[in-house]
Amino acid sequence: MKRKLEISELIFKILSYTLLTIFALACLYPFVYAVASAISGRSAVEYGRVVLLPIDVQFEAFARMFGDNMFWNAYSNTLFITLYGTLWAMFTAILGAYALSKPRLLFRKAFNFFLVFTMWFAAGIVPQYLNYLATQKVFNAVGIMDDKWLVVIAMGMAAMNIILLRNAFEGVPSEVEEAAIVDGATEMQVLTNVFIPMSKSTIATVALFFAISRWNGYFWARQMISNQNEHPLQVFIRLRLEEFTDPDRMTGWNYPYASDSVIYALIVCSIVPILVIYPFIQKYFAKGTNVGGVKE
Amino acid sequence: MKERAADFLEFDKDRGAYRISPEQAVRDDVEKHYWLHVGRTIAKDWRLYLMLVPMLLVFLFWRYFPMYELLGCFKVSDNVLPVSEQLFSGFSYFKRLLLGGDTVSTEFWRAMRNTFILSFYGLCFGFPIPIILALFFNEIKSDAARSVYQVLTYLPKFMSTVVMTSLVTMLVKQGSLTTGMGIVNQALEGLGLISHDVANAGLLNNPAFFRSIYQISGIWETAGYDSIVFFAAIIAVSPTSYEAAQIDGADKWAQMRYVVLPSILSTIVIMLITRIGSLLNIGYEKVLLLYNTNTYVTADVVSTFANRYGMGSAAGAAQPGLAAAAEMMNNVVGMLLVIGANTIARKASNTSLY
Numbered sequence: 001m002k003r004k005l006e007i008s009e010l011i012f013k014i015l016s017y018t019l020l021t022i023f024a025l026a027c028l029y030p031f032v033y034a035v036a037s038a039i040s041g042r043s044a045v046e047y048g049r050v051v052l053l054p055i056d057v058q059f060e061a062f063a064r065m066f067g068d069n070m071f072w073n074a075y076s077n078t079l080f081i082t083l084y085g086t087l088w089a090m091f092t093a094i095l096g097a098y099a100l101s102k103p104r105l106l107f108r109k110a111f112n113f114f115l116v117f118t119m120w121f122a123a124g125i126v127p128q129y130l131n132y133l134a135t136q137k138v139f140n141a142v143g144i145m146d147d148k149w150l151v152v153i154a155m156g157m158a159a160m161n162i163i164l165l166r167n168a169f170e171g172v173p174s175e176v177e178e179a180a181i182v183d184g185a186t187e188m189q190v191l192t193n194v195f196i197p198m199s200k201s202t203i204a205t206v207a208l209f210f211a212i213s214r215w216n217g218y219f220w221a222r223q224m225i226s227n228q229n230e231h232p233l234q235v236f237i238r239l240r241l242e243e244f245t246d247p248d249r250m251t252g253w254n255y256p257y258a259s260d261s262v263i264y265a266l267i268v269c270s271i272v273p274i275l276v277i278y279p280f281i282q283k284y285f286a287k288g289t290n291v292g293g294v295k296e
Numbered sequence: 297m298k299e300r301a302a303d304f305l306e307f308d309k310d311r312g313a314y315r316i317s318p319e320q321a322v323r324d325d326v327e328k329h330y331w332l333h334v335g336r337t338i339a340k341d342w343r344l345y346l347m348l349v350p351m352l353l354v355f356l357f358w359r360y361f362p363m364y365e366l367l368g369c370f371k372v373s374d375n376v377l378p379v380s381e382q383l384f385s386g387f388s389y390f391k392r393l394l395l396g397g398d399t400v401s402t403e404f405w406r407a408m409r410n411t412f413i414l415s416f417y418g419l420c421f422g423f424p425i426p427i428i429l430a431l432f433f434n435e436i437k438s439d440a441a442r443s444v445y446q447v448l449t450y451l452p453k454f455m456s457t458v459v460m461t462s463l464v465t466m467l468v469k470q471g472s473l474t475t476g477m478g479i480v481n482q483a484l485e486g487l488g489l490i491s492h493d494v495a496n497a498g499l500l501n502n503p504a505f506f507r508s509i510y511q512i513s514g515i516w517e518t519a520g521y522d523s524i525v526f527f528a529a530i531i532a533v534s535p536t537s538y539e540a541a542q543i544d545g546a547d548k549w550a551q552m553r554y555v556v557l558p559s560i561l562s563t564i565v566i567m568l569i570t571r572i573g574s575l576l577n578i579g580y581e582k583v584l585l586l587y588n589t590n591t592y593v594t595a596d597v598v599s600t601f602a603n604r605y606g607m608g609s610a611a612g613a614a615q616p617g618l619a620a621a622a623e624m625m626n627n628v629v630g631m632l633l634v635i636g637a638n639t640i641a642r643k644a645s646n647t648s649l650y
Contacts, residue, residue, distance in 0.1 A: 008548035016432035023429070024448040027516060030463050031451065033479060037466075048476030096351025099344050106337055111348065118355060120573075121631045123362035124623030125580065125599055126606030126616050131362040157354050187343040216456035219581050223607075234458040238585070241462045245469065253474075260475065263466060267459055274454045282450075 031271070038062065038264035045258035061261035065269060073229060074236035077148060078215060081232055085152045085214040090207055092157065097165035098191050115159040125219075132224055147225040151232075155220055156213055161206045168202035169195050205284045215274075237266055369621035389621035400605070403592075404622055407601035410594060411626065414583075415575045417511050423571055425519045427564065430526035431556070449520025461585035464513050468505075470498025500586060503593040510586065510595075525567065529560040569641050573634035576626055598626040 032052065037045055041056025049055060065071055099105055100112060123131075135154050136147065144150070172195055180194050196203065218234040225231055231239070244259045253259050304320040307313075316324070326333055338345050369389050371382035393404045429449065436442040452460065471477035481495040499505040537555050546554065580599030587595035606619025 012548045013435050016435040020429070020432045020436070020445050023519075024445050027449050027451055027520060030467060030516075033467070034463060046475045048471075048479065048482055051479070092350040092354055095347040099347040102344060104341070105344065105348075106334060111352075114352070114355065118359045120634050121363070121627055122577070123359075123366050124602060124620065124627055126602050126619040126623060127362040127365035127368065128358075129607060130365045130368070130616060131358065134361075135357070154358050157351075157358065159355075162351065187347075191347075216458070218456065218458045219584065234456055237462060238458050241465065245465065258475065260466060263462065267462055267466075270459050271455060278454060282447075 031268075034264045034267050038261050038268050040258075040261065042256055042258045042261075045260050058257055058261075060255070061257040061265040062269075064255075064257075064262060065265045070228075070236065071266075071269075074231055074233045077230055078233040081148055081151055081217070081221070082211055082214040084149075085156055086207055086211045088152055089156055089161075089210040089214075090203075093162045093165055093206065093210075094191075094196070094203070097162050098169055098195060100162070100166045101169035115162060119159045129223060132220065136224065146230065147227065148230050148232075150224055151217070151221055156210065156217065158209070158213070161209055164202060164206055165199070168199035172198050201284065208281055208284050233270055237270060240266060365616075366620050366624055368617045369624050371617055385617070389618050390625070393618070393622055393625075400618070403596065403601060404598075406593070407596045407598045407622070408626075411576055411578060411597040414507065414510060414597060415578050417507060418514060418578070419571060419575065421511055422514055422518070422522075423568065425515055426522035427526050427560075429519055429523040430530055431552070433523065433527050434530045434556075446520065446524075449523070451520070452517045453521035455517070457579065457581050457585060460513065460517055461582060464509065464586065465500060468499035468509065470501060471496040501588065501590045503591045503595070506587065506591045506595045510582070514582075522567075526560060526563060529563040530556060533559045565641050569634075569637045572637040574630075575633055576630035598622055 033050070036052065036054040037050050038061055039057050039059060040050045040054045041058055044050050044055035100108065100115075102108075105111070122128075132150070132154060136150055139150055176194055176198070177190055180190050185193065216234065217232070218238065221232050222235045222238070225235070241263055244263050304317055304323075305314045306317040308315045368382070370387070371385055392398075393401055395401065433442055433446065436445065455463070467478045468480045469478040471481070476482070477496055477498065481490075481499060484490045485492055485495040494502065499509060533556060537559075538551060541551050541555050576598075578597060578599075580597065580603065583595055583597050583600050584603065587600065602619035602623045605614070605622070606616045607614055
């Protein structure tokens, strides 16, 4: 009996280590391959000889990327959208979630339903497109010509994030709030001096969710931003990919590196900043998924 | 002695008749002036209600107004007039999509089928794998080794959809006169799984591979990250439960079956509801970025179908009404799935998401 137990444990242990190692390496490999291809020589990339390590190392593909003004422009546009988009989303979400967390709020159920319904039913991309076109007209009419502001203000709100915040605010003990009110704090002071400091980690998590969806946003930015100088990084990457994998345009290619290397360099450049901040944000990321149980 | 017929009446001795009690008079008054009462409460507490305004406006303008645009599916498509002034067309778009018998209808049914198949495969493969990963993570007792594994498997989650699809596109790209094919094509050809011609034509140009590429890249991207929540549930199981099971002679399999599984069941149910709820809401962005005219047969889903017809890149002018009708059907089915899954879960296990 004892032996059987030990054998089954051992088998499972070996199985988990093997499969996990395979899976982890499979997750890592495409990145290693992308870096290797970005810095390999032209013929090695074009004939598909790069497998794991770079061959005939060159850095001209990266140099071309860094020398491209459009690339830096796209980067700054992405930073603009991420920064202002997250601030705007957090501003509306924190205020709204705070009000929703108060039991004394009239029609609280109706307001909650107003939010939750958007998680059940979305109009879909075509109605939304028509809506954004109308919004664009209004924005242009009041003098906001930069379509980045349209992306910042009109897009990216998520009911789920507001509900996460609301649940965190509901978890703040009412005694603390009452004490603050007795001390003469106004509604706004209660929010900024009591509720926000007491739900810091949820706020960080939600801000991270907003920031990531802004950083990654592609489809609507491509649909709504017509001016090339205002394209964010994701749109820039996609347009380059479409251009560089079009064989007709690539016939006259005479550089010391393959056209693919430029795409790989671009991919690497867009991942690296995230990898740099990853260790700092990881704990909030992991926490966010644990806030799952949502109650109406 | 006061006699009471009912709590809202009281006996008036002077007149020898019943009259409405003072408490009820107050209640009646509140009811009669309900909106006045609401107005007073809001006026007294206006700061709190002001806080709601930005959020409500954002949702109204950019979540609910598009739903109004959905009415376009009952109207004659017109790119000039606003929805409210278009002519009513009844269910003509729905009829055309469902029973039309022409190309549009064939494409719509194909898109509907592809949507179901892609999301169903996603549920079959994408859902269990994170749970299995979490079980494996639990086997690794050294914290340092486990965090290395975890960090490696979370990595792909940090790419945007565009970067992920770009990478996938490069890994499976076609060969041409000047450049070789993608590394995955080379590997599959080397293993003898596909012929040279198939490999050289590029896997993303071949409808037979689209679903596999979609699912495998999906698992690659999210499995590690999705396992976090299950892992958190597994490490919450108290070690004494395992010891008790071991004393009873339970082998590894029995421990899984009788100790681990029951304790993570509620997490599994919640995640399953979320999953089923977004079943038809499959990432159109990813499909749009991966598909091309060669793979419409297996890749075209309702959102991309609507995108092509509604924004005017397919067969001439945009037909927003037609596209809205297609999305309407998709979204209504999706909503029924969310509500259904939630109701079943609430009845079956007292866990509910909303």
